Amino acid sequence: METETQTTTEQMTNSDLSEQIKEVTKESHVRAENTELMLSFQRGQVTMPQHKLLLCSLYEVYKVLEEEMDRNSHHPCVAPIYFPAELARLGTLEKDLEYFNGQDWREKVVVPAATKRYCHRLRQIGKENPEFLVAHAYTRYLGDLSGGQVLGRIAQKSMGLKGSEGLSFFAFPGVSSPNRFKQLYRSRMNSVELTEEERNGVLEEAVRAFELNIQVFDDLQKMLLSVPENKLQTLSTHTTPAKMLQI
Numbered sequence: 001m002e003t004e005t006q007t008t009t010e011q012m013t014n015s016d017l018s019e020q021i022k023e024v025t026k027e028s029h030v031r032a033e034n035t036e037l038m039l040s041f042q043r044g045q046v047t048m049p050q051h052k053l054l055l056c057s058l059y060e061v062y063k064v065l066e067e068e069m070d071r072n073s074h075h076p077c078v079a080p081i082y083f084p085a086e087l088a089r090l091g092t093l094e095k096d097l098e099y100f101n102g103q104d105w106r107e108k109v110v111v112p113a114a115t116k117r118y119c120h121r122l123r124q125i126g127k128e129n130p131e132f133l134v135a136h137a138y139t140r141y142l143g144d145l146s147g148g149q150v151l152g153r154i155a156q157k158s159m160g161l162k163g164s165e166g167l168s169f170f171a172f173p174g175v176s177s178p179n180r181f182k183q184l185y186r187s188r189m190n191s192v193e194l195t196e197e198e199r200n201g202v203l204e205e206a207v208r209a210f211e212l213n214i215q216v217f218d219d220l221q222k223m224l225l226s227v228p229e230n231k232l233q234t235l236s237t238h239t240t241p242a243k244m245l246q247i
């Protein structure tokens with residue numbers, strides 16, 4: 001079996017899924033980078049409330065994404081890109097949320113409507129089109145292994161955190177070289193057999209995955225503007241920004 005340390009000799013071509021997916025999501029990536037939330041990160045100005053809210057949404061998203069990946073792990077389109085030991089984020093998010101919100105963190109998970117829409121879409125494709133999970137796994141995991149590495153260091157500085165406490169989400173102890181792992185991941189994506197229709201569906205889904213992320217970031221910013229932090233802590237998971245404006 002191919003491992004992370006073995007360099008892939010496969011030549012990438014324009015017809016490779018990994019190249020096509022990068023190309024079709026290029027513009028969306030720029031838009032994602034330029035959301036208020038991501039700009040706060042890049043400027044080194046991310047605040048604790050921003051980060052805590054982001055962790056809550058990521059927790060809900062990864063819970064569904066990883067459940068659906070696990071459930072479909074033997075599906076021919078999912079199996080090649082199924083790397084739970086190296087990539088799984090749910091446990092790291094649980095750890096970070098406990099660090100920031102205490103032992104009763106589960107009662108304090110607050111997510112906006114956009115996060116629910118994202119989770120709903122993940123559930124739906126897990127049931128109806130598991131081949132689209134490739135698009136969602138790519139968007140999140142390759143993002144976490146790319147810009148996410150820098151964001152972790154920035155978050156640590158911005159929030160004055162000591163050591164690696166509260167930053168498990170950004171660390172991938174099972175991946176010794178993110179760049180080599182990304183190469184392996186791309187070659188695995190390229191080995192997935194898809195009909196033309198399925199391939200177009202995956203590419204469309206990747207654009208949608210970026211869009212869903214952008215909507216989550218924008219909704220989180222709205223929540224922060226409309227609700228004081230102490231109120232955020234007491235809200236249930238079923239609160240939407242619209243409802244929050246009424247409190």
Ligand code: HEM
Nearest residue numbers: 022032033038041042138139140142143146147148210213
């Ligand atoms: C790749 C930066 C946000 C998804 C990358 C790369 C950088 C980067 C430097 C590596 C490019 C390369 O190797 O060619 C950033 C910064 C961000 C950000 C600074 C925000 C502050 C996001 C977000 C997502 C995302 C929000 C998705 C939700 C990806 C993906 C890749 C990637 C999927 C892999 C592209 C590929 O090689 O196919 N990002 N990113 N990024 N990023 Fe981001």
